[in-house]
Amino acid sequence: MENERYEGHVVSVKKDLVTFRIDEIDSMSKLLKKGRIHFDLTEHEPEQITGIQRRKAYSMIRDIGVAQGYEQSYEFQKLKVDLKESFCRKTGYASFSLSNCSKYIATDLISWLVELCFFEGIPFQFKDLVNTFDTERRVFLCLVHKQCTVCGQTNNVQINHEDTVGMGNDRKSLDHRNHRLEALCSYHHLELHRLRAKFFSNKYHFHGTKLRDEQLISLKLMSRKQMQEFDDFSSSNKYFLAS
Ligand SMILES: [Zn+2]
Known part of the structure; x- marks a missing residue:
């Protein structure tokens, strides 16, 4: 759907050698094993959506699409647009992007997607979500x-x-x-x-x-x-x- 992003924080700095601790190393290590070692770094705004939130939202959108029999990436892309639009209509939020929206919008979107899955009887594939769900x-x-x-x-x-x-x-x-x-x-x-x-x-x-x-x-x-x-x-x- 979109380039993977990873989040981490700086552990140490020695001249130009900066060491990061990555929050979700498992998915990043897949890329590293393929020899992909060049990444862009951007400063994270404290109020901005986190990588984990973004992954949860995409994972749920994917689950909803799979439950509807979607296979093609354009179908998932359209589903993402449609879901975001109905979320905005429901909540009154202005349209936003999952690449840089606030973490509060992301929290509300994830809760809304969880409830939608509940309502439609769609099983959650994202295991951690069940644990974070109140x-x-x-x-x-x-x-x-x-x-x-x-x-x-x-x-x-x-x-x-x-x-x-x-x-x-x-x-x-x-x-x-x-x-x-x-x-x-x-x-x-x-x-x-x-x-x-x-x-x-x-x-x-x-x-x-x-x-x-x-x-x-x-x-x-x-x-x-x-x-x-x-x-x-x-x-x-x-x-x-x-x-
Ligand atoms: Zn029962």
Whole structure:
């Protein structure tokens, strides 16, 4: 897609012999092994996109293209332009280049691409990205897209309520506002109850997340009217208990 760039910082200077430590030596060493030893050096602006960010963005654009069956480089080139345009429309950013945009735009673009992949069910090829992707955000996106948070399956996805010890099916357990929620397929939902929540979260490294009222409404998990009914019910109950 574009000339590879590498990033590093100066470790020592002895007259004209300058030693750099390179951030991602693995990909650079491929070129070195081919005998490519001449590089241009440019000073890095602290606020500018980093090499790792650029590689992540290109890697995700490539994944999206591959998922659509693209093979030719002009197809990927056009996809990059289209994706950047829809990102700018969505966020209000002015058009930018991945060679020198700010690192804040790059961060937002990568998050947007991750969400797009999530929405379209495109697997991430960039292994590190899964680790940098915020776990709570993943739990939230799985609730939004009704995917199992463990395996990504979209069939028979159920919403599990954490913190429901001994509540059974009573009214309180239907009030989603009181619980951390997570989307699980029936297999992993059963596994959660078999292992119990504590061991399940130790195994899969996530917990449910609490949603705000507006999020519950927009995901159609609750209506404003239901919330009002729960509130009326609990205040009338308090009154009943107090009298
Ligand atoms: Zn599952």
